[in-house]
Amino acid sequence: MKKLFFPFIGTLLLCPLLWAQQTKVSASRPDGHAPIHIMGDHLHAKGELMFSYRLMTMQMQGLLLSSSAVENNEVFKDYMAAPQNMTMHMHMLGIMYAPSDKLTMMLMGNYTANDMQLETKMNMSFETRSKGFGDVSLSGLIHLAKFKRQKAHATLGFSIPTGSLNQRGSTPMNSDSRLAYPMQLGSGTWDPYVGVTYLGQSDKTSWGLQTVFKSRLGTNSEGYALGNTWNLTGWYAVKVNKNLSLSGTLYYTYSGRISGKDAQLNPMMMPLFDTKNSGRKQVDLGIGSNYFISEGSLKNLRFAFEVKLPLSQRIEGIQMKHNWCGMLGLQYAFAGH
Numbered sequence: 001m002k003k004l005f006f007p008f009i010g011t012l013l014l015c016p017l018l019w020a021q022q023t024k025v026s027a028s029r030p031d032g033h034a035p036i037h038i039m040g041d042h043l044h045a046k047g048e049l050m051f052s053y054r055l056m057t058m059q060m061q062g063l064l065l066s067s068s069a070v071e072n073n074e075v076f077k078d079y080m081a082a083p084q085n086m087t088m089h090m091h092m093l094g095i096m097y098a099p100s101d102k103l104t105m106m107l108m109g110n111y112t113a114n115d116m117q118l119e120t121k122m123n124m125s126f127e128t129r130s131k132g133f134g135d136v137s138l139s140g141l142i143h144l145a146k147f148k149r150q151k152a153h154a155t156l157g158f159s160i161p162t163g164s165l166n167q168r169g170s171t172p173m174n175s176d177s178r179l180a181y182p183m184q185l186g187s188g189t190w191d192p193y194v195g196v197t198y199l200g201q202s203d204k205t206s207w208g209l210q211t212v213f214k215s216r217l218g219t220n221s222e223g224y225a226l227g228n229t230w231n232l233t234g235w236y237a238v239k240v241n242k243n244l245s246l247s248g249t250l251y252y253t254y255s256g257r258i259s260g261k262d263a264q265l266n267p268m269m270m271p272l273f274d275t276k277n278s279g280r281k282q283v284d285l286g287i288g289s290n291y292f293i294s295e296g297s298l299k300n301l302r303f304a305f306e307v308k309l310p311l312s313q314r315i316e317g318i319q320m321k322h323n324w325c326g327m328l329g330l331q332y333a334f335a336g337h
Contacts, residue, residue, distance in 0.1 A: 025151050025199050028300075030292040031206040031237035031245035036304035036329035037286060038210060038233055038249070040106055040155045041197055043141050044098035050333040052094040057327075060320040061085040063271070067314045075318060076121045080173070081270040083320055084125075086116040086182070090134075102143035106157070110134040114183050118270070120172055128179050130167035135186040136160045139193070149202065155195035155212065161188050165222050165262075178264040180272035181224075182320075188220025206245075207236045219260050227256025227279055235286070242294055249286035251308065255279060257316055277317030284308040284325070302331040 026032055027042055034041035036054060044050060063070045063082065075082040094108040113131040120126070139157025146152075163186020167179045195212035210233045216225040231254075237247035257279035261267070267274035288306025293299055308325040 035288040043104040050096040054092040054329040056090040058088040058325040062321040084117045104141040128169040130183045134163040159191035224260035230254040251284040271318040279316035283312040300333045304329040
């Protein structure tokens with residue numbers, strides 16, 4: 001995978017040397033914003049306000065041990081139940097406001113619904129569900145540098161632990177069981193994060209790089225902490241016409257292991273109750289499009305879509321296999337760029 005990922009990043013870094021005709025990066029074009037999965041990719045001009053809505057669906061099916069598929073009979077040697085598939089639907093609302101040209105504030109919240117199908121050692125199938133509001137994040141995007149058709153900014157923010165850690169459901173073992181770590185709705189900790197984003201643009205194309213690191217402060221009320229995360233993303237977009245652009249993106253995601261444990265989760269019951277089965281390194285390919293309305297009564301309204309497909313998954317212990325993740329989005333800016 002390194003043979004694919006790093007040449008792609010190298011190509012992005014060379015792009016600024018190949019195109020340099022206009023004086024600044026323009027957001028008033030379909031590829032003026034990054035693919036919809038990428039958050040905090042752009043700043044706004046002083047006084048601008050933008051609202052966004054995103055709907056994400058993620059599908060997981062089957063189990064992996066490290067990077068290889070593992071069957072139920074292998075799981076049942078150590079656990080009483082095995083997850084079969086899981087679907088996540090997440091609704092995200094965001095607000096961006098620029099008090100100055102060099103600072104944009106961003107507030108984001110979400111509502112999540114999870115559905116997991118499981119099978120027991122005795123061939124009994126059952127289902128667990130969780131839903132509710134997740135953690136809220138607040139961040140500032142800070143201008144760092146501007147060059148000819150290139151610019152960079154930093155992101156400083158933190159996640160506020162508003163999501164529930166006590167999602168419960170009925171299982172064959174207990175009618176009121178605490179659900180697995182991935183079924184909970186928040187981290188339970190205050191999580192600071194820092195990132196840097198680079199943007200470049202030519203007459204017909206745009207590109208970018210973004211890296212974001214998130215840390216966990218202490219342990220939550222249930223005695224555990226999710227692992228730190230690190231994301232590295234590179235994208236390239238082509239402007240098809242004044243309204244439409246197409247994009248390709250590579251996503252690298254690192255998620256550390258859970259530390260501590262929830263005393264209500266018996267690690268012998270199923271893999272997702274056992275913290276040794278946590279931590280992941282993954283590379284995804286994203287294919288998407290942005291549609292930008294540049295005139296008329298709906299000027300500055302954007303429609304976006306992207307689907308992410310895993311290219312490589314390497315996990316700690318036994319975890320669910322990611323199949324695909326899709327996102328639809330709407331963005332509307334008042335005052336325009």
